[in-house]
Amino acid sequence: xxxxxxDSIIISFKNLRKILFSNLFNSIITLLIIxxxxxxCVNTFEWLIFKADWKVVISNLPLYAFGSxxxxxxxxxxxxxxxxxxxxxxxxCGPEWRWLRKNLLIIWVGTIPLGLYLLYGGIGLSPIMSRHxxxxxxxxxxxxxxxxxxxxFGIVLALCRQSSLPLxxxxxxMYIDGMRAIPLIAVLFFGQLLIPLxxxxxxxxxxxxxxxxxxxxxxxxxxxxxxxGGLQSIPNTQxxxxxxxxxxxxxxxxxVLIPQALRIALPALTNQSIGLFQNTSxxxxxxxxxLLGVGRSILANPEFIGQYIEVYVWxxxxxxxxxxxMAVLARHLEQRMTINQANF
Amino acid sequence: MEPIVVAKNLxxxxxxxxxxxxxxxLTVDQGKVLVVMGPSGSxxxxxxxxxxGLETFDKGELNILGITVDSTHDxxxxxxxxxxxxxxxxxxxxxxxxxxxxxxTLAPVQVQKRRQIExxxxxxxxxxxxxxxxxARKYPNQLSxxxxxxxxxxxxxxxxxxxxxFDEPTSALDPERINExxxxxxxxxxxxxxxxxVTHEISFAKDVSDxxxxxxxxxxxxxxxxxxxxxxxRHERSRKFLNQLDKN
Numbered sequence: 001x002x003x004x005x006x007d008s009i010i011i012s013f014k015n016l017r018k019i020l021f022s023n024l025f026n027s028i029i030t031l032l033i034i035x036x037x038x039x040x041c042v043n044t045f046e047w048l049i050f051k052a053d054w055k056v057v058i059s060n061l062p063l064y065a066f067g068s069x070x071x072x073x074x075x076x077x078x079x080x081x082x083x084x085x086x087x088x089x090x091x092x093c094g095p096e097w098r099w100l101r102k103n104l105l106i107i108w109v110g111t112i113p114l115g116l117y118l119l120y121g122g123i124g125l126s127p128i129m130s131r132h133x134x135x136x137x138x139x140x141x142x143x144x145x146x147x148x149x150x151x152x153f154g155i156v157l158a159l160c161r162q163s164s165l166p167l168x169x170x171x172x173x174m175y176i177d178g179m180r181a182i183p184l185i186a187v188l189f190f191g192q193l194l195i196p197l198x199x200x201x202x203x204x205x206x207x208x209x210x211x212x213x214x215x216x217x218x219x220x221x222x223x224x225x226x227x228x229g230g231l232q233s234i235p236n237t238q239x240x241x242x243x244x245x246x247x248x249x250x251x252x253x254x255x256v257l258i259p260q261a262l263r264i265a266l267p268a269l270t271n272q273s274i275g276l277f278q279n280t281s282x283x284x285x286x287x288x289x290x291l292l293g294v295g296r297s298i299l300a301n302p303e304f305i306g307q308y309i310e311v312y313v314w315x316x317x318x319x320x321x322x323x324x325x326m327a328v329l330a331r332h333l334e335q336r337m338t339i340n341q342a343n344f
Numbered sequence: 345m346e347p348i349v350v351a352k353n354l355x356x357x358x359x360x361x362x363x364x365x366x367x368x369x370l371t372v373d374q375g376k377v378l379v380v381m382g383p384s385g386s387x388x389x390x391x392x393x394x395x396x397g398l399e400t401f402d403k404g405e406l407n408i409l410g411i412t413v414d415s416t417h418d419x420x421x422x423x424x425x426x427x428x429x430x431x432x433x434x435x436x437x438x439x440x441x442x443x444x445x446x447x448x449t450l451a452p453v454q455v456q457k458r459r460q461i462e463x464x465x466x467x468x469x470x471x472x473x474x475x476x477x478x479x480a481r482k483y484p485n486q487l488s489x490x491x492x493x494x495x496x497x498x499x500x501x502x503x504x505x506x507x508x509x510f511d512e513p514t515s516a517l518d519p520e521r522i523n524e525x526x527x528x529x530x531x532x533x534x535x536x537x538x539x540x541x542v543t544h545e546i547s548f549a550k551d552v553s554d555x556x557x558x559x560x561x562x563x564x565x566x567x568x569x570x571x572x573x574x575x576x577x578r579h580e581r582s583r584k585f586l587n588q589l590d591k592n
Contacts, residue, residue, distance in 0.1 A: 241437035244396055245451035246426040246503065255450060259441045 047309075056304040057314045063298065064318070067134015067289045073126065076118040077137040084111055084140070088325055092332055112148055115141060130208040134289035136318065138208070142280040142290065146215035147273045153216060154223025155258060161228055172224070179221035185282055187218045192286045211283050219276055226268035230261030263337055270330035274323050281319075291315060346410060347371045348507050348538045349378075349395060354404035356390060356562075364390045365401060366562035372507075375536045379549040379570070382559035383585060388542045391559065392509050395540065396429045397422035409506055427455060430500030434512040436492040438484040444471070444495050445480040448502045456503065463502070470498040474528055490521030494528050501532075508532065510541040544589060550574055558582045 020030040057064075066077045091104060119141065121127040133141070160172035179187070191214025195205065205213070234257060242252040262269075284293035295311045298304055304311075349372040356365040364387045372378045380388045393399040395408055400417045407413075408425045438447050448467035452458045458466075471477040474494040476487075484492055493513055500508060510529065514522045526548050533539060533552045543549065549556055549570055556573040558565045558581075566579050577583045 237433065237435055237437045238439065240398055241431075241433060241439070243398060244426060244429075244431035244433075245499070246423060246455040247451060248423065251454050255454065256439055260439075263441060 052310050052313075053307060054310060054314075056298065056307045056310050060294075060298055063135060064291065064294050064314075065135050066137050067294055068132050069134065069137070070128065070132065073121075073128060076121075076125065077133075080111070080115045080118045081137065081140065083114065085325075087111065088329055091329060109148070112144055115144070130206050133208060135294045136291050136322075138288065138290040139277070139280050140322070142208070142211060142215065142283065142288075143273065143277040145212045146219060146276055146280075149212065149216040150220035150223055151269075153220035155227055157220060157224035158227035158231060158261075159253065161224065162231055176221045176224050179218055180225075182218075184218050184279055185285070188214045188282055188286055190214065191217075207288065211280075211286070211288060215276060215280070219272055222272055223269065226265040226272065227261050229268070230264035231257060233264055234260050266330070266334055266337070270327065270334075273330075274326050277323060277326065278319060291318060347373045347407075348376075348409060349540065350407040351391075351394075352405045352407075354391070354394060354401050354406060356387075356394070356399070356401040363387075363562040365394070368404070368559075368562070368564055370557060370564065370567065372538060372540060374538055376554040377533050377539045377541065377552050379553040379556045380540065380542045380559060381544065381549065381556055381585070382565075383588075386559045387562040388559050389511055390562075392511055392540055392542050395507075395509055396426050396431055398431075427503060428505055429507045429509060430503060430505035431509040432493070432496050432500050432511065432513050434515050436484070436489070436496045436516070438492055438495055438499070440484050443481055443483055444476070444487070447484070447495060448499045451499070452502050467498070467502060470501050471495070473531075474498050475524075488521060489517045490524045493517065493525045497525075497528055497532075506538065508537055508539045510539065510543065512542050512544075514543065514545060546574065546586075546589065558585070560585075 021027045062071070062074060065081070066074045069077055087107065091108075094100075117123075118125070119128065119130075119133055119137070157172050157176060160168045161176060163169045163172075188211065191210045192207065195210050195213070199205065238256055238260070239252060242256045247255070280290055281292040283290050284296055287293075289297060292315060295315050299308060299311055349370070351368055351370050354365050354368040355363065357363045366387075368387075368391060370378070380392060382388050390399050394401050394406060397413070397417065400415070402415050405412060405414050409428050411421050411425050413421050413425070438444075439450070442450065445464060445467050448470065449460065449463040452463040452466065453460055468477055468480060471480055474497060476491050476494050476498075479487055479491060479495075484495070487495065493516075497508075497513075513529070514525050517525065522545070526545060529539070529541070529548070530552055541548070541553070553570050555567055556570050557567045558573070558577075558579070560581055565581050566573070566577065568578065572578075573582065574586065577586060
């Protein structure tokens with residue numbers, strides 16, 4: 001066993017040598033690149049371990065996580081984030097209990113009201129205004145709420161675009177094409193600055209909800225296109241079969257078209273939600289203190305002035321981690337579906 | 345006794361004056377099996393698909409199970425017909441995202457508002473009739489073509505139809521899988537199911553059908569009992585077609 005291993009290592013080593021050091025020129029290039037890589041590695045590690053002052057991160061950890069949430073209530077957002085994390089872990093490697101697997105989606109959806117309750121307070125908890133929300137908590141809240149709202153809206157838009165009624169079809173096409181022609185930052189500006197002007201006096205939407213609304217309006221246009229792609233790849237014979245069984249139009253949409261379209265569009269939808277998560281950082285410019293906003297406000301503190309690299313490296317790590325979790329969850333979902341999925 | 349299907353002068357034309365159906369008239373009585381034969385493009389599929397409203401027609405009148413539809417294609421009447429008529433397709437057309445049993449119970453639960461448990465029991469009974477009850481929890485892509493087609497038959501039977509339509513049910517199957525489907529259909533015919541079958545399977549037509557209708561370019565060339573049609577067809581066109589079929 002061991003012998004085969006060493007043999008294969010020697011063979012691959014020989015192959016490597018053949019490819020990388022075949023002549024003088026290749027050898028020089030190879031050596032140069034090795035030197036470059038090692039120098040940059042050494043420098044990076046040197047900076048990470050000796051030069052960087054991680055105090056700006058370590059002493060502000062609660063700030064990154066919860067923003068200016070009152071310190072003695074910070075267990076509330078912490079509970080929410082931990083429950084999301086443990087639910088992710090459970091989804092990925094939890095036991096195969098049938099009843100639980102079936103209801104996993106409902107539990108996931110249930111984390112949204114749970115999060116809102118924990119953040120807002122109310123029954124039994126002291127109420128906390130949304131201007132105190134911030135940090136990773138706010139970033140996740142923006143992502144989760146916007147994704148959750150834009151999915152049904154996107155489905156409706158996609159269905160309308162496929163509609164046989166010209167008016168509905170035109171209006172939804174115009175909406176989708178229009179939204180896709182506007183940069184996200186403009187939509188967010190509109191949400192933050194113009195919506196309050198349009199609303200009647202006395203009616204006010206919270207800033208966080210204005211952001212969620214703007215994200216939803218924007219992302220649902222893209223989701224609609226992803227789902228339209230899914231809908232169009234369902235063969236017409238599926239509709240005929242459903243028709244021949246006496247299902248009506250709405251039943252066909254609900255039981256035959258949407259489930260299949262969602263499965264086909266799933267990879268694209270994952271992309272959208274990861275993109276959405278990263279795009280929430282734009283709200284830092286518009287005055288919400290989400291993860292990036294917290295970083296900026298910490299950098300504005302005289303005590304930590306100039307420590308850009310530490311803060312942004314740390315933020316990049318956090319964004320990377322959450323995105324990876326999302327991607328892994330989505331891949332897991334895809335795999336579970338392809339077990340049962342037919343080849344069209 | 346009221347016939348199950350009465351078609352009077354059905355005509356469907358495409359632009360350019362091509363006719364998919366040309367004055368087609370026929371009747372199918374209760375418990376009878378009508379086999380529709382004809383070269384490809386002769387309008388067989390179009391004809392059978394008008395029976396449950398998957399195709400429209402321009403002229404003529406159709407009476408299915410006492411419900412009369414004309415060229416106006418009244419949605420409500422067609423829905424009524426579809427609840428009482430089952431259909432089996434060439435490509436099975438099972439729903440790939442649903443398990444075999446869910447495929448079968450979808451329509452009874454959603455259309456006929458039957459209870460889930462009751463629909464599942466009936467579904468399992470139908471699957472055992474088709475000899476595939478061990479696959480109930482599997483998904484369509486895990487089954488062979490013949491098994492999928494038997495599931496499709498069970499799905500069509502789940503609404504307890506009074507008429508079954510088969511649109512080339514064996515054309516997409518491997519030769520050695522054809523018989524398991526034909527046997528299932530034979531069994532149904534023996535149980536007295538009224539069926540209209542588009543097929544090229546001569547043996548099935550000979551054994552099971554009560555009449556064979558031969559269609560060419562949308563016209564009914566002849567309607568004969570199978571023993572006459574296959575041994576001594578009245579028309580030159582039918583004989584030519586049968587010769588061709590024998591050669592293949």
